[in-house]
Amino acid sequence: xxxxxxxxxxxxxxxxxxxxxxxxxxxxxxxxxxxxxxxxxxxxxxxxxxxxxxxxxxxxxxxxxxxxxxxxxxxxxxxxxxxxxxxxxxxxxxxxxxxxxxxxxxxxxxxxxxxxxxxxxxxxxxxxxxxxxxxxxxxxxxxxxxxxxxxxxxxxxxxxxxxxxxxxxxxxxxxxxxxxxxxxxxxxxxxxxxxxxxxxxxxxxxxxxxxxxxxxxxxxxxxxxxxxxxxxxxxxxxxxxxxxxxxxxxxxxxxxxxxxxxxxxxxxxxxxxxxxxxxxxxxxxxxxxxxxxxxxxxxxxxxxxxxxxxxxxxxxxxxxxxxxxxxxxxxxxxxxxxxxxxxxxxxxxxxxxxxxxxxxxxxxxxxxxxxxxxxxxxxxxxxxxxxxxxxxxxxxxxxxxxxxxxxxxxxxxxxxxxxxxxxxxxxxxxxxxx
Amino acid sequence: xxxxxxxxxxxxxxxxxxxxxxxxxxxxxxxxxxxxxxxxxxxxxxxxxxxxxxxxxxxxxxxxxxxxxxxxxxxxxxxxxxxxxxxxxxxxxxxxxxxxxxxxxxxxxxxxxxxxxxxxxxxxxxxxxxxxxxxxxxxxxxxxxxxxxxxxxxxxxxxxxxxxxxxxxxxxxxxxxxxxxxxxxxxxxxxxxxxxxxxxxxxxxxxxxxxxxxxxxxxxxxxxxxxxxxxxxxxxxxxxxxxxxxxxxxxxxxxxxxxxxxxxxxxxxxxxxxxxxxxxxxxxxxxxxxxxxxxxxxxxxxxxxxxxxxxxxxxxxxxxxxxxxxxxxxxxxxxxxxxxxxxxxxxxxxxxxxxxxxxxxxxxxxxxxxxxxxxxxxxxxxxxxxxxxxxxxxxxxxxxxxxxxxxxxxxxxxxxxxxxxxxxxxxxxxxxxxxxxxxxxxxxxxxxxxxxxxxxxxxxxx
Numbered sequence: 001x002x003x004x005x006x007x008x009x010x011x012x013x014x015x016x017x018x019x020x021x022x023x024x025x026x027x028x029x030x031x032x033x034x035x036x037x038x039x040x041x042x043x044x045x046x047x048x049x050x051x052x053x054x055x056x057x058x059x060x061x062x063x064x065x066x067x068x069x070x071x072x073x074x075x076x077x078x079x080x081x082x083x084x085x086x087x088x089x090x091x092x093x094x095x096x097x098x099x100x101x102x103x104x105x106x107x108x109x110x111x112x113x114x115x116x117x118x119x120x121x122x123x124x125x126x127x128x129x130x131x132x133x134x135x136x137x138x139x140x141x142x143x144x145x146x147x148x149x150x151x152x153x154x155x156x157x158x159x160x161x162x163x164x165x166x167x168x169x170x171x172x173x174x175x176x177x178x179x180x181x182x183x184x185x186x187x188x189x190x191x192x193x194x195x196x197x198x199x200x201x202x203x204x205x206x207x208x209x210x211x212x213x214x215x216x217x218x219x220x221x222x223x224x225x226x227x228x229x230x231x232x233x234x235x236x237x238x239x240x241x242x243x244x245x246x247x248x249x250x251x252x253x254x255x256x257x258x259x260x261x262x263x264x265x266x267x268x269x270x271x272x273x274x275x276x277x278x279x280x281x282x283x284x285x286x287x288x289x290x291x292x293x294x295x296x297x298x299x300x301x302x303x304x305x306x307x308x309x310x311x312x313x314x315x316x317x318x319x320x321x322x323x324x325x326x327x328x329x330x331x332x333x334x335x336x337x338x339x340x341x342x343x344x345x346x347x348x349x350x351x352x353x354x355x356x357x358x359x360x361x362x363x364x365x366x367x368x369x370x371x372x373x374x375x376x377x378x379x380x381x382x383x384x385x386x387x388x389x390x391x392x393x394x395x396x397x398x399x400x401x402x403x404x405x406x407x408x409x410x411x412x413x414x415x416x417x418x419x420x421x422x423x424x425x426x427x428x429x430x431x432x433x434x
Numbered sequence: 435x436x437x438x439x440x441x442x443x444x445x446x447x448x449x450x451x452x453x454x455x456x457x458x459x460x461x462x463x464x465x466x467x468x469x470x471x472x473x474x475x476x477x478x479x480x481x482x483x484x485x486x487x488x489x490x491x492x493x494x495x496x497x498x499x500x501x502x503x504x505x506x507x508x509x510x511x512x513x514x515x516x517x518x519x520x521x522x523x524x525x526x527x528x529x530x531x532x533x534x535x536x537x538x539x540x541x542x543x544x545x546x547x548x549x550x551x552x553x554x555x556x557x558x559x560x561x562x563x564x565x566x567x568x569x570x571x572x573x574x575x576x577x578x579x580x581x582x583x584x585x586x587x588x589x590x591x592x593x594x595x596x597x598x599x600x601x602x603x604x605x606x607x608x609x610x611x612x613x614x615x616x617x618x619x620x621x622x623x624x625x626x627x628x629x630x631x632x633x634x635x636x637x638x639x640x641x642x643x644x645x646x647x648x649x650x651x652x653x654x655x656x657x658x659x660x661x662x663x664x665x666x667x668x669x670x671x672x673x674x675x676x677x678x679x680x681x682x683x684x685x686x687x688x689x690x691x692x693x694x695x696x697x698x699x700x701x702x703x704x705x706x707x708x709x710x711x712x713x714x715x716x717x718x719x720x721x722x723x724x725x726x727x728x729x730x731x732x733x734x735x736x737x738x739x740x741x742x743x744x745x746x747x748x749x750x751x752x753x754x755x756x757x758x759x760x761x762x763x764x765x766x767x768x769x770x771x772x773x774x775x776x777x778x779x780x781x782x783x784x785x786x787x788x789x790x791x792x793x794x795x796x797x798x799x800x801x802x803x804x805x806x807x808x809x810x811x812x813x814x815x816x817x818x819x820x821x822x823x824x825x826x827x828x829x830x831x832x833x834x835x836x837x838x839x840x841x842x843x844x845x846x847x848x849x850x851x852x853x854x855x856x857x858x859x860x861x862x863x864x865x866x867x868x869x870x871x872x873x874x875x876x877x878x879x880x881x882x883x884x885x886x887x888x889x890x891x892x893x894x895x896x
Contacts, residue, residue, distance in 0.1 A: 007758035014750035023746035031753060090772040120775065130767030143764065146445065242778045249775075308776050367781030372807070375865045379854035382861040384788030386800035389807040391784045 002038045006139045010034045041135030050077030051148040060156040066117045074109035084132040093124035118157040122303050126153040158298045163260040163418035170264050170422045195219045230328035231265040231272045233258040238278040238311030240335035245414040251306050253363045254333035257418040266293050277316045278307045313344035317352045329357045336362040338394045353406045361410040363417045489534035491670045496647030512667045519543035522671040527551040529667035536561035538673040544568030554633040559641050572614035576607045582640045584652045590621035592628045594660040599653030605640035798850040808864040812871045835870045
């Protein structure tokens, strides 16, 4: 293929036409000369089949941060490569790739670094590399689809996990429960920890009289919160999770909360499992060790996307019962919607509650609160407010029905959601109701 | 972490795409090929009237007519070939004048056809509308076939070809002008027409019967020789390019109509000599206009208006532009596509339901919902017990805010608003009332993180 230079050359030749005695012959000769020059240039361009592409760099990045993926172009041919290289990524990968001519002498290689700032969670693939190899005169170039072949790459964009900042505070509260900072008190745990001598200030009710008799000293029993309990985060990825709460889908808020809960529970010594379900199991993590838990969870959650299907709660309950034989805390991240929960979850809930402790965690829709508390300006606002009140009362009814069924309900706006879920967990832990 | 290239899957996908493309391309390609082949064959096959051999009595080529001329000579007819229309016209008195390419005749020669002696037969092959009008033949060109077809003679009464049988004589068919009320003969599905003037004029709608290559098909030979052998002498006007009259009599650039009349009898309308008629039947071939222009001999073509280097430069610049477009059209890799995630706006169902209320003018239910919500907000603030009547609420609110009880009652328990403005007033009134009472947002709207009731059994360790 020719470049603009060839066209320019031919155009310049056209301007000399008045100078020739036989203009038509001159035109023909000019055309032939220009095309011959282009052909020579084309032949002298570096061959595409001698190029080898390879990639290395980051394979995962947290949403909001930048990653670098390098593309190495190696020229195994005998001629210098002068090329335009386009490294195409999907638009949501936010790739900034170096543009312009690269020059690769024969037998050497060059590295082109792409700076990626993804705008969305999930897997962001590299689409294709196109190499346009120019001849030394810049008159012609070689370019062919898939020559050289594109090395595949996939950048996994992990959830933002903004609620990380809450982790120190929640962990501090956990330590309070644990008794490592303040004296453990009655009610702060249910697992027998140790016997020690009574000191003034201890609750006299925790004196162990039998032990005191044996040791001829007043002994008290100490307690600590239960350890090695099981926590299962169940994410509903059905249609209700696609609703935008503020700027991001409800699913992302649920992920954030689940990650905080998992980190906290792991520090508290509990085993954390994860399940993402709509009409099928989309992701599951179970039996992960404490050290790798967070990485595993984040990896499993990253590619999840809301699906426009009705969640099959029958499947949810069946999966949980199948996986968790021992009593566990089931935290179900979903939406308090009468249609989805009333017809899907409530009928199957008793089976779950009979074996496990269940918490339903749902984010608020800020639009609802805004609708119902703002002073209406037009008649349309009034009707919308009425609809909002109806939705709120329906949600309250669903929450009441769930509570009647022995389920804890956490209903919080998206900004406080993760903290609220963690608090619920801590409260349950403190009350030894796991 | 490094991956090396492996594009087998991608190549397979490409091949699949190509195969899918081929499935749709093949039928279109076949049709296109057939069309092109047909058009090219036809273009090659159609005789060109400008060809040196076309219907020439001295040419043995497939499109010549030497065989017909020989056959006529064999019948004892004198065949005289002329290349100058003036000479042919003066020689044609009492003979058959055969004009195979009438579009190359100049206007004066066409006019002169009318003044030939009465015993003359003029045979015109596929004449253009201009010639028909110039020779005063009351014919309009009708339907033109894409190719010549053999037609049965069906009781033809034209002398010479009566009973000749089917011949390929119709490509162009003709329509007689409605204003004409004289006698004429039409044969071969209006492909051949004869007018008995003082002189006889026969118009043939196709050249095929006279060609060497076609002479033996159907009854072409009988047709052609019959048509041309009614007079003992045949004057064959062998023209292959527009004929230009000698230039010497032109005194000025603009031809003067009165001066032109000196050449020919005064029956001619002067305008006809210079202007090609604006295609009355809409079917005149482009050759008409060009030949009429060249017949006048003075209008230069646009190619002569500029020196050749201008055209060479334009052609080269066009080629350069084409290269530029080719370069600009080659993109650096295909456009990248990406599936977008589903996006459901928050509060979509609620807002939609609100619009439904509005469309259904559901003022009653809307007002009831708003009043209920306002009461729920007010009642806890008033500290009323669970067993209260509307009257209690109204009294308590009136006491708290100092409002008129009747008005409070109208707001909280009043009638259904009659129109939207009233509903809006009610909603605003409830809003301010609740603010005045200082109601709190009910529990359903606030965050509820307290997990359930802390039961009395909470503290007992196991």
